[in-house]
Amino acid sequence: MNQTNLYERIVKNTETPVFVYWQKRLEINLDKIFQAANRHMKGRVIEVAVPYFTNSNPHLFSIIKQKGCSIVVQTVEEWHQLDAHALTDNLIASPTVLPEQDMMFFMSKNVPINLASIDDVVWQINHFPVHPLFVRFDISVDSAQRMGIKIGEVDKLKQILNRYNTKLKGIHIYVGTFSKLDKIIRLTSTILDLVSREFPDIEVINLGGGFSYNYDKALNQHFDWDTYFEMLAQKIKLHGISPNTKFVIEPGRDVLADVGELILSSHHVFWNSQKTIGQIFTDGSYVYMPSATIRSRQHQLMFLSSQFEELTDRSAMGRINGCTTLSSDFVLPMFVEIPSNITPDCFVVVKDIGAYGATQHMEFLNKKPCPEVLVASNNYPYLITARGREDDKIRYLLTNPIRI
Ligand SMILES: Cc1ncc(COP(=O)(O)O)c(C=O)c1O
Known part of the structure; x- marks a missing residue:
């Protein structure tokens, strides 16, 4: 037909x-990302985590999961919606600063949270000391993002980690909606520089979403994943990031x-x-x-x-x-x-x-x-x-x- x-x-x-x-289109979009990653990031684990709120239909997220992606949630309600379709086994929470009961919920379900404030870090260390620690950094030029640990707070964060004798497992950033390649390149340099100086042992670098998409064009609307992963591979080399560090991206718009x-x-x-x-x-x-x-x-x-x-x-x-x-x-x-x-x-x-x-x-x-x-x-x-x-x-x- x-x-x-x-x-x-x-x-x-x-x-x-x-x-x-259209399921076929969804699969093609994901394949394009995986293929570009394979071309440029050989031997490196790249996880594609698609944010649930960009479409919120579990039937589509079931296809996304079958393609080997994980799912990003940001509220407890989303966990329940996905649970009703047995889709909760590989989630990442990339939320805002959360109320205590929501943090408690995600931790009890073993969903890692990209903690968006120093207070949340202290809370997790005190309540769930053996759960791996992930934090969200605000690396915008003017430190004006609504959430995320500011660059000026890195020393304080390190002191807290030292005091509790613990370390970060991973970091997360969000470059901002509709980010063009030049901005993404700049912010990728910023975060990899920060990692190599301050957190060289980190296991996961989550570069978030925000990849641009051209709505007003009939062709070539998609983000240029080849150029992106080529750039990322070069920067990883330049900053000496460990070959064991896993990279995560959270594309929403480009996938859906x-x-x-x-x-x-x-x-x-x-x-x-x-x-x-x-x-x-x-x-x-x-x-x-x-x-x-x-x-x-x-x-x-x-x-x-x-x-x-x-x-x-x-x-x-x-x-x-x-x-x-x-x-x-x-x-x-x-x-x-x-x-x-x-x-x-x-x-x-x-x-x-x-x-x-x-x-x-x-x-x-x-x-x-x-x-x-x-x-x-x-x-x-x-x-x-x-x-x-x-x-x-x-x-x-x-x-x-x-x-x-
Ligand atoms: C934490 C996080 N990840 C991923 C995304 C998806 O961004 P996009 O659909 O622009 O790729 C968003 C969008 O706001 C977000 O806040």
């Missing part, structure tokens, strides 16, 4: 709006963005008098994918006729409207190119919404959450989340996928 046939089958079964995920799409139905198109600017009214809303609006982000679109034929013309401009009363309810925050032959009953497919999409559904404006469909590697579509009920606003994850 080709792609448009699949869209037709999914829409006929679930109606719209509906999120669709182009795995997901949101299919909307349009029901009206209003044109200006010259028929150059159209207002397309859909059953979507910005609340289904608020991150595009929050981040002023453009997405690639595909238009399908009511018969699911692709409309390739883009000679007009227009807005994709949501279906609530909010005057700013546009699915995408800017004008987009649209077909001049668009009809009121077409479909709009928003691309690249597998990360920070359905998981960010907002309750504001009372729209019921969308169903989610996974197109498995064998090309069969499976319903993995049912549509939210009319009278409630909860995402209805299915325990067992239903083939549609």
